[in-house]
Each structure stands twice: as C-alpha cells, then as structure tokens.
Amino acid sequence: MTAMFEQLEILFSYVFIQRALVVGILVSLCAALLGINLVLRRFSMIGDGLSHVGFGALALAAVLGLAPLAVAIPVVIVAAFFMLWLNERGHMQGDAAIAILSSSALAIGVLITACTTGMNTDLNSYMFGSVLAISEGDMVLSIVVSVVVLLLYAFCYHPLFSVTFDENFARATGTRANLYNLLLSLLTALTVVTGMRLMGTLLISPLIIFPALTAMRVCKSYRGVVICSMVTSVFCFVSGLVLSFLFSLPTGATIVVVNLACFLVFSAAGALRKN
Amino acid sequence: MTPLLEVRGLTVRYERQTAVDDVSFIINDGDYAAVVGENGSGKSTLVKSLVGLIPPAAGEIIMHGTEKSEIGYLPQSTIVQKDFPASVTEVVMTGCLGRGQRFWPFYTKEQKRTAADTMELLGVTPFAKKSFRELSGGQQQRVLLARALCATKKLLILDEPASVLDPVVTHELYGILHRLNEERGITVLMVSHDIHCALEQAKTILHMGQNLLYCGSAEEYHHTELYRRMTGSCGDMPHSHTHHNVHHVAQAHSDMQAHSDAHSHTAAQEHTDHHTDGEAAT
Numbered sequence A: 001m002t003a004m005f006e007q008l009e010i011l012f013s014y015v016f017i018q019r020a021l022v023v024g025i026l027v028s029l030c031a032a033l034l035g036i037n038l039v040l041r042r043f044s045m046i047g048d049g050l051s052h053v054g055f056g057a058l059a060l061a062a063v064l065g066l067a068p069l070a071v072a073i074p075v076v077i078v079a080a081f082f083m084l085w086l087n088e089r090g091h092m093q094g095d096a097a098i099a100i101l102s103s104s105a106l107a108i109g110v111l112i113t114a115c116t117t118g119m120n121t122d123l124n125s126y127m128f129g130s131v132l133a134i135s136e137g138d139m140v141l142s143i144v145v146s147v148v149v150l151l152l153y154a155f156c157y158h159p160l161f162s163v164t165f166d167e168n169f170a171r172a173t174g175t176r177a178n179l180y181n182l183l184l185s186l187l188t189a190l191t192v193v194t195g196m197r198l199m200g201t202l203l204i205s206p207l208i209i210f211p212a213l214t215a216m217r218v219c220k221s222y223r224g225v226v227i228c229s230m231v232t233s234v235f236c237f238v239s240g241l242v243l244s245f246l247f248s249l250p251t252g253a254t255i256v257v258v259n260l261a262c263f264l265v266f267s268a269a270g271a272l273r274k275n
Numbered sequence B: 001m002t003p004l005l006e007v008r009g010l011t012v013r014y015e016r017q018t019a020v021d022d023v024s025f026i027i028n029d030g031d032y033a034a035v036v037g038e039n040g041s042g043k044s045t046l047v048k049s050l051v052g053l054i055p056p057a058a059g060e061i062i063m064h065g066t067e068k069s070e071i072g073y074l075p076q077s078t079i080v081q082k083d084f085p086a087s088v089t090e091v092v093m094t095g096c097l098g099r100g101q102r103f104w105p106f107y108t109k110e111q112k113r114t115a116a117d118t119m120e121l122l123g124v125t126p127f128a129k130k131s132f133r134e135l136s137g138g139q140q141q142r143v144l145l146a147r148a149l150c151a152t153k154k155l156l157i158l159d160e161p162a163s164v165l166d167p168v169v170t171h172e173l174y175g176i177l178h179r180l181n182e183e184r185g186i187t188v189l190m191v192s193h194d195i196h197c198a199l200e201q202a203k204t205i206l207h208m209g210q211n212l213l214y215c216g217s218a219e220e221y222h223h224t225e226l227y228r229r230m231t232g233s234c235g236d237m238p239h240s241h242t243h244h245n246v247h248h249v250a251q252a253h254s255d256m257q258a259h260s261d262a263h264s265h266t267a268a269q270e271h272t273d274h275h276t277d278g279e280a281a282t
Helices: A002-013 A015-040 A044-064 A068-089 A094-116 A121-128 A136-155 A157-165 A167-172 A177-199 A204-218 A222-246 A251-274 B043-050 B088-099 B109-121 B137-150 B167-184 B195-201 B225-234 B244-281
Strands: B003-014 B017-028 B032-036 B058-063 B072-074 B155-159 B187-191 B204-209 B211-217
Touching (some): A002 A015, A002 A222, A015 A044, A015 A136, A015 A204, A015 A222, A044 A121, A044 A177, A068 A094, A136 A157, A136 A177, A157 A167, A157 A177, A167 B137, A204 A251, A222 A251, B003 B043, B017 B043, B017 B187, B017 B204, B032 B167, B032 B195, B072 B137, B088 B137, B137 B155, B155 B167, B167 B195, B195 B225
C-alpha cells in the first residue's frame, strides 16, 4: 500500500503529469456538460466527427509548420457549424453527411502525415493521445478555453436546457434556439480541440458521450445529471490516468475503459433501482 | 370584446407546399377557439406560424396588448422527451424563462413563485420532484400545460393536446382548460382532431382546409354542410382518420368556397354577437 502511495507521489511530481491533470480535469468537465445536451439532442456523432476533422487540421498544421491549436481551433469551429447546418437542412441524411465529412478529414490527415513525415510516433500520439504532448503553451490555452466554455455554459444553463428539452416551445416563447445551437457547436468544437492532444482523435468522443449516458442511468433530474456527469467524468479521468501510469498502459484507452466500467456499474444500479 | 389575436391574409408554405392559404380571422380576449379540419388541412402549420415557428410567406399576425413571445404554447409531443431526465419543476420553470434574465444561472424569486403557483393551480405540485419521463401521459400533458401557462398571462395555443391521451384523461384535461378559460379569463386556441370534443368545449370554431372554410360560433357550425361532412364520415368512429376522408375534403373545399368567403367577412361581427348572447345567458 505504501509502495503504491510512493508511486503516486512520484507520478504527481512530474511536470507533464501535472499539466495533463490540469488540462484533463478541465476538459473532462467541459465534455461532460456539453455531452448532456449533445446526447439528448441526438447530436452525439458531432463530437466524433469533429475530432476527426481536428486530426486533419493538426496534420495540416504540422506540414505548414504552424502552431497546432491555432490551425485546429478555427478549422474545427467551421466544421462544427457546417455539421449543424447539415443536420438541420437535411439535404443529405445528417448522420451520413457527418460520417462522410469526418472519415474524409481523417483520411486526408493520414495521407498528409504519411507523405511528409511518414507513419511515425507523431501520428500515433495524434490518434491515441499522449500525456507528453502537452506543452506549457498548450496548457495555458487549454485553461483559457475551458474556463470560457464553463462560464458560457453556466450562464446559458437554463436556455440550453429549454432548447434541449423542447426546441419548439423554446422558440415559441422567444428563446433564440438557433443561437444556442450555434453556441453548443462552438463550445463542442473548442472542447474537442482542447482535449484531442491528450485523449487522441479516436478517443475524445467517449469523453463527451460516456459521462452523460452514465449519469442518465440513475439521475432523475437534469441538475442531477449535470452534477453526476461532471463528477464521474473527472473521477474516470483521474483514475484512468493513475491506472495507466501504475500499469504502464496507454492513457486515453485506459480512461475510456474506466468510463465504460463506470457506465456498466451505473446501468446495473439503475436497473436494480427500477425493480 | 376586445381583439387579442388578429390574422390578416396569412399564407404559410411548408415543405414547398402552400399549407395555409390567405387566412384571416380575429380571436377575441377571453375566447375559446378550436381549429378543426382533416389531416393535412394546415391546422398545425397555422398554429406553428402563429407562435413564430414557421415564418409566414404572406400576411400579418398581430397581437393586441401582448407580445408574441408571451403566448403559452403546448406543442405536439416529441420523441426526445420520452427518455429525457428532467424533474417536473425543471420543466415547468422553462416556461418562466421569458420573465427574467436569460443569461443568468439562477431563477429569480418571482419566476419561482410563478412556477409554484401555476403548479398548484394545475395540481402538479404532488409530483413536482418526480422525473418527467416517469409520469403518465395525462400527467405529462398537465406539466406541459403548466409550463405553457407560466409563459403567458393571456393566450394559450395548444396543438392536439389530447392526441396521446385516453378518454378519461382527455376529459380531465378539457376540464382544466375550461376552468382556465372561465375563471382566469385565459384565451384558448386549440387544434383538435376530435370534432365532437371541440364542439363541446369551444365557443368559436375555425375549420381549416388550406383556406379558412368556416369561422364563427360553435352553435352555428352545427348547421353547416362542413359539420355534416365531418361527422358523417367519421361520426361513428371519432378516432379514424383514414384517407377516404380526403375525397370529402376536396369536395367540401370547392363546395364551401363561396360560402366561406362570404362568411369570413362577417365572422368577426357574428363572433361578437355570439359572445354577447353567451354572456347574457350566463
């Protein structure tokens, strides 16, 4: 037991782990909040699609020699608005359009990386995330973005709930639903980009979807879901990070599996409570 | 009788088709109006346009003494709400959003009081803390009605409020609406697919078929050809909306065109008369 605590002490003394913790906890909070609205509005796929677009943008930034986040943030925001538009217009079926867009962006990203640097560890860290990937600049930017997301979400909490629960009623009573839809995709884009380096392109969307689904198994009120999903999200992130260090496992994947375990436990608890 | 909602030459297109064509009418303060008509006759589209969900292609919707955003709206039920985790109080409170600061994480005391009073009025308070998804269909409609009532002081617009309810609960819901109308002076405009209930409840009938085919008192509606057609084809089976009715509508449409044109012009006048009569009687 003491050996374990010693190991943890060592873990938290590393600067890169401290950075990962700060960024990860903030991103987990943002992702958990936004996930509730995305899941309930049947927009879950947008988070997944955006992370793939983000991968393409990161690859492009690497080729052009630009700062990764400076390229990825605007590109992903534009993609988020585009996906929202696709979803609403229904020119093509929304989910199919998002699938095309995201897989194309991923493929182009892979090609760009392969043509320039070859399939190397960079690509691997983009795909599956890396706690080593976060520089100090990244951390500062992540903190700023996360705080903006959390504040905006807090101040628009009630209208966001109203629009999510019943868009028609919200619009009829003077809530500008389109504005909140835009806000939701903007915040999602920011969260996805911020969390992408840490969790990886392929593993960021579970961070958005899992906590909301987990909380919904047991909570009966919206506020309950909000609080519960924030708590489980941070808990899963921190315990996933620690476990991955203790057992030398890939961080992103460990966090997702912890989320899955949490979801299963909550599902069982929810089922038991019903009976 | 003062006019509350005035519609002038309203035309609404929905999915590239004209669903509502040049419709004009006036709803007076304190009225209880039912919009009836066959499926696809533009009832829902009309109502959606009134509450601002579908912009009109032509015409005007004028509110007298109240804002458009102050209409209490009860939409048709959506699938999303079926598994939505939200407490009854949270749902009702969203009706109060228009009454205070939107960009603020907390509701004001006044908003909370409005919600509490409305929940008490509609008998929703006993399950205030329950989850919305765990309620029965009738209870859910009552909660959504409370939410709509929080959003308005004057006008409730309801889109098929009883379509998912069984007869007993439907009766109960209509009882509540009647009370709100009589005791609180809330004006009600309701879309209904059930012509018998509509006639029993409402003071004014609007019969839609793209155009407004009839607008006038519920009593007089009994004597129209439209009423005979509506009840003749579905009188024995009030819940059947099979497509064989479409044929009748098309006929009714052309038959009644001339009549309705004449009627619409005098509707407001007749309307007023009817209400004066009604008041004298009570």
